[in-house]
Amino acid sequence: MNYDEAKIKFVSTWGSLGSLWGINKAMAQIQALLFISTKPLSMEDIMEDLQISRGNTSMNLRQLMDWGIVTKEIIPGERKEYFTTEKDVQELARVIAKERSRREIQPVIKVLKEVSSIKDDGTEATKELIKQTKALHDLTETADDMINKLVNQKQNWITKSLLKLIK
Amino acid sequence: MNYDEAKIKFVSTWGSLGSLWGINKAMAQIQALLFISTKPLSMEDIMEDLQISRGNTSMNLRQLMDWGIVTKEIIPGERKEYFTTEKDVQELARVIAKERSRREIQPVIKVLKEVSSIKDDGTEATKELIKQTKALHDLTETADDMINKLVNQKQNWITKSLLKLIK
DNA sequence: TTAAACTTTCAATAATAATTGAAAGTTTAT
DNA sequence: ATAAACTTTCAATTATTATTGAAAGTTTAA
Structure with a gap:
């Protein structure tokens, strides 16, 4: 199993596990993606990686922020917003x-x-x-x-x- | 709050809580009903009390038995099957x-x-x-x-x- | 063996939840 | 003030899950 396969497996497994902690698939997958990312990701990055719509990404990121496990990151000089999750x-x-x-x-x-x-x-x-x-x-x-x-x-x-x- | 109101409130709350322990509403409600019943209930009893179909009752009772928290009770002289749940x-x-x-x-x-x-x-x-x-x-x-x-x-x-x- | 009493199965339907996408909203740079 | 870059909202659509109900299956009594 190489990196890409492992990444896909982890993200989708964590996503289907969402029900265990009472959140939906997309929400869990976004969190999973951020969890193994070495740097903050933009909405664009997330949409592309998970192949989900802009609206979906926006709404679920908000929910994750409501839960307090994802935070907005402002990167100087960048117009886009970036996101990170609690890593511990x-x-x-x-x-x-x-x-x-x-x-x-x-x-x-x-x-x-x-x-x-x-x-x-x-x-x-x-x-x-x-x-x-x-x-x-x-x-x-x-x-x-x-x-x-x-x-x-x-x-x-x-x-x-x-x-x-x-x- | 009288008995009937309290019973309805308990059964429906426990039902909506089903997601917390990963089962569906009907399944959780059936378990709740049995949990506060003083005697074993038949499929008929359950259907009538929860206003759900025969098929639904049958399938969910089976699942509850698979989980090991509901058991069939044979009552001598009775044709119907009766059910009880773990009370502890x-x-x-x-x-x-x-x-x-x-x-x-x-x-x-x-x-x-x-x-x-x-x-x-x-x-x-x-x-x-x-x-x-x-x-x-x-x-x-x-x-x-x-x-x-x-x-x-x-x-x-x-x-x-x-x-x-x-x- | 037959029929009545009961239970199970499962394709169709209904209810619920997730997702989209485009319009509206916001922020920033000029 | 305007426009570009970006985000949010939400009605419509799609996907998922739960429920029904009637036919098929099973068990028991006579």
């Missing part, structure tokens, strides 16, 4: 986990809390609904806490680094 | 995590390993591709190991319980 896999994982928690897990926790808090009317069905949604609520919250622990761990790491600089 | 949230979480690992994470790890193992031709682009996919491979493998640790923890718990029974 650990940080990438943290951002993705945090965003998924905020966008998808938190709303579910809210509903589970509401549902598990209904008044117990004494029927077996209500008791079961309360019991099971409560169990699900606790589980989901625990899982989410674990994610937040990881995020905060990063926070600590940054804090430590900053403290070292100050000292 | 911890076990449910383990099964889902394990299946997702097997179906989605493992194949990606394989590709990442292949791509990161291409011959270094000395170019900057190739070096970057190798470096970044290697980092991603290590990260993904570590995350997957954590999932397996949880699964094995359950194994240990079962083993312990069995040992207690034997003693």
Whole structure:
């Protein structure tokens, strides 16, 4: 397998994996492309490489910036905008986990809390609904806490680094 | 919020959450319905409650059984087949995590390993591709190991319980 | 063996989501 | 102020995925 084959394989695999972290194919592929690029890429570069339209590229780059994993890079003397992605896999994982928690897990926790808090009317069905949604609520919250622990761990790491600089 | 409202809210929320664990809406809703039911449900029951077709119900029940979270229940004297889901949230979480690992994470790890193992031709682009996919491979493998640790923890718990029974 | 009761399959259809491309919008240079 | 270079928006189109429903298949009872 040479460079071009490997690159195509990586980008398309990462793209089809998009569903795992809740984003679409083009979005995941753009991120993958930037992830292995040695320099910032322009919209033109991305369109050409992935063979997708300008509109698609623009919209998905915006979403990636919303997620906080892609940033605009201004290159002096250049009219075009250039883009780069977070290159540290650990940080990438943290951002993705945090965003998924905020966008998808938190709303579910809210509903589970509401549902598990209904008044117990004494029927077996209500008791079961309360019991099971409560169990699900606790589980989901625990899982989410674990994610937040990881995020905060990063926070600590940054804090430590900053403290070292100050000292 | 009364029982019926709460039930509808839970089932539909859990359904829309399906994407988070990689299954479709109907499948997630069927599981949700069984999860809060006090007794096994027939295909008829499910169809009526969720207002979905017989075919859809049949196919999704099968998938849930493939995942190992729903089982057929034979009720003596009854012609119909009845279904129940795993009621323990911890076990449910383990099964889902394990299946997702097997179906989605493992194949990606394989590709990442292949791509990161291409011959270094000395170019900057190739070096970057190798470096970044290697980092991603290590990260993904570590995350997957954590999932397996949880699964094995359950194994240990079962083993312990069995040992207690034997003693 | 037949028929009733039930389940599965799958081609057709419907619903949803992604993508395009061209017009409108913005920024920069002159 | 104008035009060139570039980006964004969004209605229309295309691709993908989910759902239906009726025919075929299976099991059980008599």
